[in-house]
Amino acid sequence: MHLHRPVITLGLLLFILMPGSDLSPKDTVPSRGERDSTSQKGDIILVAGSVFRCTPGGIEKLDIPGSVRRIYSSRGILYYLRKERIESTQWHIGYRNLADGTSFESEVNLTAADRHIRRFFGSGSIAYVVAESDEKKNILFRVDLNTMETVTTDVCDATLVDHTLYRIQKKTEAGLVSFYLDASGRTIPLTLEREPGFTGVVDNRILFISDETETEIIDIHAFRNLYRYSRRVAYARPVEYNLVLETFDEVIDRGERESIFYKVSINGREAGRTETGIPPVIKSFRIMLDPNSYQIVELERWELDSSRKRYCRANNIYQPSPLRLFIPENRILKVVITFDGKSYSFQKGLITTEN
Secondary structure (H helix, E strand, O other): OOOOOOOOOOHHHHHHOOEOOOOHHHOOEEEEEEEEEOOOOEEEEEEEOOOEOOOOOOOOOOOOOEEEEEEEEEOEEEEEEEEEEOOOOOOEEOOOOOOOOOEEEEEEEEOOOOOEEEEEEEEOOOOEEEEEOOOOEEEEEEEEOOOOEEEEEEEEEEEOOOEEEEEEEEEEEEEEEEEEEEEOOEEEEEEEOOOEEEEEEEEEEEEEEEOEEEEEEEEOOOOEEEEEEEEOOOEOOOOOOEEEEEEEOOOOOOOOOOEEEEHHHHEEEEEEOOOOOOOOOOOEEEEEEOEEEEEEEEEEEEEEEEOOOOOOOOHHOOOOOEEEEEEEEOEEEEEEEEEEEOOOOEEEEEEOOOO
């Protein structure tokens, strides 16, 4: 008589782990490990704190102790985060070569609750964790598995594509908040106004980045920002101009109602001027600039001197700061410059077809 080894199928595995045990519903849901398109043949799944390898011959449970909370597999390497018990606060990080069984595991200084971990991935001897801090900011933990040295960086989000780390970062220049994509020091500007995150990757080339209502499409091979779309509005396409500047005074505390205008310079060369009008009236300027490029925009305030009956350049303390603007492709950027009598504030966005 020949004894045949039973083959565990995914359906049988889920049946075994269905409610009725002491597992919570959350822990009975199988999770496929994040992986790139070069992963080994056969899926790695995480079910109720245990790791299983799915192959054509069946499903194999990997001998990883404790409760595994996150996994990532790539090119035959499995990275995992686990705890001795679900309620434990101490994390262990592991590395396993699925071909020859070579493995490594150590405690890691990861100050994050299980529910606050957003992403986990690895490449070579480096593992990455994106977790939300108590201040509701996302932090990227970079762990060197050779030394267990951990370096942290503030990020909006991060992901790994074909072993390259991509981070969404935030910056503020001249009062304007903006976001950009960083890959080993190379950057692509984003035009989203609210803090975004990664929502998809296609063919290890096209990234989708979204702030939940607006989405930008990035080609990381051509390294350029391709398009932005929204489920709610349609964006106007440039015909005669792709940059609009609007200026006005919010309050007037110097007792002046004389006319003013702004001269506009682009990259150090005079490009034109706004309309002339009293300070509270909106004055605008439009121009077509090279798309997918940064432009240095400077505005210079001129005021009517009624006693001299001519326009004079305003004092330096009443001049706005230069702006470094990214001009998107197939879209029209609008910047609103507001003066409150003491300082300037700036807002930017894209013009929609409803404007």
